[in-house]
Amino acid sequence: MPNCFMTFARRQLALAALLAALPGFALAEGDKVANEVQAAFDAAKQVMQRGPAEIAFLDQAMLKLPEGLLWVPKPEAARMLRAMGNRPGDDLLGLALQESDDSHGFVVVRYVKSGFVKDDDAKKWDAAELLDNLRSGTEEVNAERRKRGIREVEVVGWIEPPAYNAATQRLIWSLSSKEKGAPAEEEGGVNYNTYALGREGYVSMNLVTGMNSIQTEKSFAHRMLAALEYKDGKRYGDFNAGTDHIAEYGLAALIGGVAAKKLGLIAVALAFLAKFAKIFLVAGIALLGILVKIFRSKKAQQAAESTATPPQP
Numbered sequence: 001m002p003n004c005f006m007t008f009a010r011r012q013l014a015l016a017a018l019l020a021a022l023p024g025f026a027l028a029e030g031d032k033v034a035n036e037v038q039a040a041f042d043a044a045k046q047v048m049q050r051g052p053a054e055i056a057f058l059d060q061a062m063l064k065l066p067e068g069l070l071w072v073p074k075p076e077a078a079r080m081l082r083a084m085g086n087r088p089g090d091d092l093l094g095l096a097l098q099e100s101d102d103s104h105g106f107v108v109v110r111y112v113k114s115g116f117v118k119d120d121d122a123k124k125w126d127a128a129e130l131l132d133n134l135r136s137g138t139e140e141v142n143a144e145r146r147k148r149g150i151r152e153v154e155v156v157g158w159i160e161p162p163a164y165n166a167a168t169q170r171l172i173w174s175l176s177s178k179e180k181g182a183p184a185e186e187e188g189g190v191n192y193n194t195y196a197l198g199r200e201g202y203v204s205m206n207l208v209t210g211m212n213s214i215q216t217e218k219s220f221a222h223r224m225l226a227a228l229e230y231k232d233g234k235r236y237g238d239f240n241a242g243t244d245h246i247a248e249y250g251l252a253a254l255i256g257g258v259a260a261k262k263l264g265l266i267a268v269a270l271a272f273l274a275k276f277a278k279i280f281l282v283a284g285i286a287l288l289g290i291l292v293k294i295f296r297s298k299k300a301q302q303a304a305e306s307t308a309t310p311p312q313p
Contacts, residue, residue, distance in 0.1 A: 040083040044076040105209030113201040115245035122164040169197035
């Protein structure tokens, strides 16, 4: 068995042991979770696409996946996210990661068919007010967490205040979060959110990583955003006021308005409602790195086989 598979197996055992060591968490349940994580990543490995490649986003857009990036389609991506303690949602398109041993994050890609999102409010929004809205929305999430006996989370502040490019209809914003009562030195979670508006909705690309990695990882999100192109007739500029549906909310709602709270558009890390989400997030990021190594090893083996001299008759 190749070394990368042995490492992968050891990680699964370590995860099961860690879960089993938690108070009130049965060993059998820990084994079950570890087995599902491994099964989810094994399934993703079989269907993963490697850039450069063209990935169709429904009938809306095309992602020209750059070299060095990997793509996991919706069914397998949803299984990976569930295994890591997240709720994928029906609007999930897939998941991307970097083909690098040094990468610690992944990008969750969604398409929301909201209708045409007006961007007028970008001219007058207040970053402090938007941050207050996010904190308010997080408290609504915390009410659900308390009912489920899950530790609450809090928004620390902006990593990158909202910035909107009206020429390209691209929105970027990022904030940090942490568990309430966590030590100050503990690394918090980061969502680096990018959006591309279209005629009938928008594509959301959410980079999930850690505070210590965000400055190097955010270029990953920028590459993904730059690689996205809407199809003819689906672009933001193709909007027809006489026929097209207009979204019930504006651009600010994608950052923290009332509509965002109602429609569940809270950042991914703040919506982790599984009991051991923090452990799964950390373990998931580590396992993504292992998955990349496995995939690279597989590609190298295939290349070697294709260039080998065929046997003489």
